[in-house]
Amino acid sequence: MRYLPLTQIDRDAMLGVIGVATIDDLFVDVPEAARLDGPIHGLPMHASEMAVERHMSALSRKNLTAGDAPFFLGCGAYKHHVPASVDHLIQRGEFLTAYTPYQPEIAQGTLQMLFEFQTQVARLLGTDVANASMYDGSTACWEAIGMARRITKRGKAILSSGLHPHYVSVAKTMAKFTGDALETSAPTLGADTDIDALIAAIDKDTSCVVVQYPDILGRIADLKPLADACHANKALLIAVVTEPVALGAIKAPGEMDADIVVGEGQSLGVGLQFGGPYVGLFGCKEKYVRQMPGRLCGETLDADGRRGFVLTLSTREQHIRREKATSNICTNSGLCALAFSIHMTLLGEAGLRQLAAINHAGAVAAAERLSQVPGVELVTTSFFNEFTLKLPVEARPIVRTLADRGILAGVSLGRLYPGEDALANGLVVAVTETTTAEDVETLAAALQEVLA
Amino acid sequence: MSINASGWRPEAPISGGKASPTTTGNKALMLEEALIFEIGDTTTTGVDLVEPVAATSRLGDLARTASIGLPGLSEPETVRHYTRLSRQNYGIDLGFFPLGSCTMKHNPRLNEKMARLPGFADIHPLAPVQTVQGALEVIQQLAHWLVTLTGMDSVAMSPKAGAHGELCGVLAIRAALEARGEGHRKIILVPESAHGTNPATAAFAGYSVEDIPATADGRVDTEKLIARLGPDVAGVMITNPNTCGLFERDMRVISDAVHAAGGLVYCDGANFNAIVGRVRPGDLGIDAMHINLHKTFSTPHGGGGPGSGPVVFSKALSPFAPLPFVEKTDDGFHLVEEETAGEHHAGAFGRMVAFHGQMGMFTRALTYILSHGADGLRQVSEDAVLNANYILRSLDTTLDAPFGGSGPCMHEALFSDENLADGFSTIDVAKGLIDEGFHPMTMYFPLVVHGAMLIEPTETESKAALDQFIVALRSVAERAKAGDVSLKSAPHFAPRSRLDETLAARKPILVWKDPGLAQAAE
Numbered sequence: 001m002r003y004l005p006l007t008q009i010d011r012d013a014m015l016g017v018i019g020v021a022t023i024d025d026l027f028v029d030v031p032e033a034a035r036l037d038g039p040i041h042g043l044p045m046h047a048s049e050m051a052v053e054r055h056m057s058a059l060s061r062k063n064l065t066a067g068d069a070p071f072f073l074g075c076g077a078y079k080h081h082v083p084a085s086v087d088h089l090i091q092r093g094e095f096l097t098a099y100t101p102y103q104p105e106i107a108q109g110t111l112q113m114l115f116e117f118q119t120q121v122a123r124l125l126g127t128d129v130a131n132a133s134m135y136d137g138s139t140a141c142w143e144a145i146g147m148a149r150r151i152t153k154r155g156k157a158i159l160s161s162g163l164h165p166h167y168v169s170v171a172k173t174m175a176k177f178t179g180d181a182l183e184t185s186a187p188t189l190g191a192d193t194d195i196d197a198l199i200a201a202i203d204k205d206t207s208c209v210v211v212q213y214p215d216i217l218g219r220i221a222d223l224k225p226l227a228d229a230c231h232a233n234k235a236l237l238i239a240v241v242t243e244p245v246a247l248g249a250i251k252a253p254g255e256m257d258a259d260i261v262v263g264e265g266q267s268l269g270v271g272l273q274f275g276g277p278y279v280g281l282f283g284c285k286e287k288y289v290r291q292m293p294g295r296l297c298g299e300t301l302d303a304d305g306r307r308g309f310v311l312t313l314s315t316r317e318q319h320i321r322r323e324k325a326t327s328n329i330c331t332n333s334g335l336c337a338l339a340f341s342i343h344m345t346l347l348g349e350a351g352l353r354q355l356a357a358i359n360h361a362g363a364v365a366a367a368e369r370l371s372q373v374p375g376v377e378l379v380t381t382s383f384f385n386e387f388t389l390k391l392p393v394e395a396r397p398i399v400r401t402l403a404d405r406g407i408l409a410g411v412s413l414g415r416l417y418p419g420e421d422a423l424a425n426g427l428v429v430a431v432t433e434t435t436t437a438e439d440v441e442t443l444a445a446a447l448q449e450v451l452a
Numbered sequence: 453m454s455i456n457a458s459g460w461r462p463e464a465p466i467s468g469g470k471a472s473p474t475t476t477g478n479k480a481l482m483l484e485e486a487l488i489f490e491i492g493d494t495t496t497t498g499v500d501l502v503e504p505v506a507a508t509s510r511l512g513d514l515a516r517t518a519s520i521g522l523p524g525l526s527e528p529e530t531v532r533h534y535t536r537l538s539r540q541n542y543g544i545d546l547g548f549f550p551l552g553s554c555t556m557k558h559n560p561r562l563n564e565k566m567a568r569l570p571g572f573a574d575i576h577p578l579a580p581v582q583t584v585q586g587a588l589e590v591i592q593q594l595a596h597w598l599v600t601l602t603g604m605d606s607v608a609m610s611p612k613a614g615a616h617g618e619l620c621g622v623l624a625i626r627a628a629l630e631a632r633g634e635g636h637r638k639i640i641l642v643p644e645s646a647h648g649t650n651p652a653t654a655a656f657a658g659y660s661v662e663d664i665p666a667t668a669d670g671r672v673d674t675e676k677l678i679a680r681l682g683p684d685v686a687g688v689m690i691t692n693p694n695t696c697g698l699f700e701r702d703m704r705v706i707s708d709a710v711h712a713a714g715g716l717v718y719c720d721g722a723n724f725n726a727i728v729g730r731v732r733p734g735d736l737g738i739d740a741m742h743i744n745l746h747k748t749f750s751t752p753h754g755g756g757g758p759g760s761g762p763v764v765f766s767k768a769l770s771p772f773a774p775l776p777f778v779e780k781t782d783d784g785f786h787l788v789e790e791e792t793a794g795e796h797h798a799g800a801f802g803r804m805v806a807f808h809g810q811m812g813m814f815t816r817a818l819t820y821i822l823s824h825g826a827d828g829l830r831q832v833s834e835d836a837v838l839n840a841n842y843i844l845r846s847l848d849t850t851l852d853a854p855f856g857g858s859g860p861c862m863h864e865a866l867f868s869d870e871n872l873a874d875g876f877s878t879i880d881v882a883k884g885l886i887d888e889g890f891h892p893m894t895m896y897f898p899l900v901v902h903g904a905m906l907i908e909p910t911e912t913e914s915k916a917a918l919d920q921f922i923v924a925l926r927s928v929a930e931r932a933k934a935g936d937v938s939l940k941s942a943p944h945f946a947p948r949s950r951l952d953e954t955l956a957a958r959k960p961i962l963v964w965k966d967p968g969l970a971q972a973a974e
Binding site: 002005006010014018056057061062067077079085089092096099100103138139172176178248250271296298302304319324330335344351360367415433 | 488489504506509510513514522524525534535539540541546549554568570571572576577579580583613615618623647654655698703704727729750805808810812815819823824825835844897915941947957961
């Protein structure tokens, strides 16, 4: 067994030092009835590296890889090109096989990276500060709602109809147990966001309004009037960004006075990975930092006066505050945060802006081309790299049919909102720098064919 | 012929000579590295991008015009920056990392290779299920292993880490109690030796937490726990093996008593590595337990995540497990989500994450499990326990082992700072170990032991590595017992000396600010 260095001679010698005769003597505290006398039946025995690789490769080949198909899926996870050096660097053993930096003198690599990550995230989101990451966008979103409750001491959150339905589902699940009241609704298949309705719904019991930007249909709108309305009622504005590349082209929520900005950082550095691991981004105004969940890295000095970094403000956290902590989160998404940070460093502001411009222009061109398919209508007028089409028939079966032809056409609203008939014809299409003009042409032609 | 043909030979080192500080602050291979904000600028980029196609903007008036302030580096500079940073880190690849309760075992590179197969790494979570049958099969195969190894009924795969798994388990307990009309049970009992996430989780789920004391032999006080059970108690959260590294001998008795009193049993599975393949938690009466794939099943810790925390459930709790999950029928694998849950999984307490959990960790964990097989996993726990007991018995004459007299430990050995010199504590031993080239043990946890030193060697250390560590720890401990003041300022040879955590918390600097701009603003 290649991962186990002890030999039988070692084992016998060690048992002698311990002063017992057999390994079973070390398991005496396990009640007799619960002791297994050999390997569990019905499971395979150990296997060589080659055999395991063969097994796993066979499973992987049963999937249609995004890179092997014209690919247009988004809705919270985006296919972007990740430079080769990102994956090389995160596989350095000193990053990959390190633990949470509890011994800062020998973890300055991770800590400095986290400090850089926090700064990059804060600048990208337009917030004063950011934390060292959350599990993903959906859990960051829920944590932000809980944080708003602690700050405002109010228990009603208003969720925009444009918030990703799975994020809504997570929030609803948690609210069942915490007693928060959530106001939610399904989106309408139109060009306008629900910002006016949100403004009208805010009252003195509202802890926060949660708005996604760009929203689930890809729409974008100015958040400033909503922020003002929130603040006039002493409520907080939480903005959710599931496509961080967008912030290389459109105003950051923080610039429009959002109080807490959370996001899914998967787009940069992380890859699709069937939904995880991803990396939750979490930024806020400085005055709220002590109510933040999660780890924070801060600058300090060592005993010789040199700059160094440590985990800080841990009196918010579970290992110190136990049941009074701001969150129960412990392990977060450190290595994905590193990947995000390296990718962002490679891009820099100039690269990020260029990347965003490529995404936007490609999406505009694709939207125009696809809306020329007879019967297909472009729903969204203002968008970044994702837009919604209205098909003349239900989109979900069309997506399946196109998948059978090797085309991953987008996310049908029927999949996201089963049972909502008014949305059934909606198809959300994402276009990134990885999408070629030929891909768009292939999709347009196939769509025309199956709709005919 | 010798390689050096020039005739030059190094002179003997000058003894007693003291090196002067270098101009750069570097020390040969130990290189100082500035922040990206100090070495990069917003016009530099390390990627080549094409020009965007011609198109009319659809951004309305929302274009981001103000500077964002994100510095870029060229690719060579980027590689160098992060390589230099990495060298200021300690990792398992570099040496012994006996961080108690964290299970820092070797991370096989086959796992990394398999997770990066495009068929796993490059598939979208919302792709039509007919295009991701292999991914769903991975989830289903791993689920089968986890359920079988634990002797439980079902598993929820989506929780993102251990604490998230705890939350999943406790929410299922609450959902089950409410379904029985027993939502009035508001108390969760937690042993005082528990990890901080346990009480934090219970509180988050809406429960009041009551501590249960430990006995003198480092285990839950069974009598006191049973005496506290009653109609207001929803359940218990117990770690087994516990955070003192000991098996809870009374686990079955406790489970039976909790069930008899109408409560449910949560087990923190952080320490499953000690018993995998030898004990099935299902045989101990557990109702829910999370499994840290990043501990027992070797997925890398990555400097603080990502983790993965699937939760196994008993029959009693299975109906309440969260969405989504994978189901197999004659025509393939299906995802059960909100849409179809109503038909045959109406009790699901909801959804914990946007998608299906940590797929990248599932592929790694399954690769690891298949490599070891049922026989290898049993050997894993045996060697992990053997290594820990070897450390315990090799050091219990040097350091105080508070529960050393009560019998063998499981996968970790616990010592206290009881017999160190006045004014010396665990932190001084830990920092001394850094200078000796080891990552320190877990310090000051569990809280039930004064100055706890919790040492978890794992099964992937050789006897030679353990012997080196034992010699090093013995010598550092003897120095701490003798009051060697140089330990108080250790580490002396790390990239940084002791860092001022009080300063960091008093005036938090959480993001970099341009010193020029910061000054101008004042």
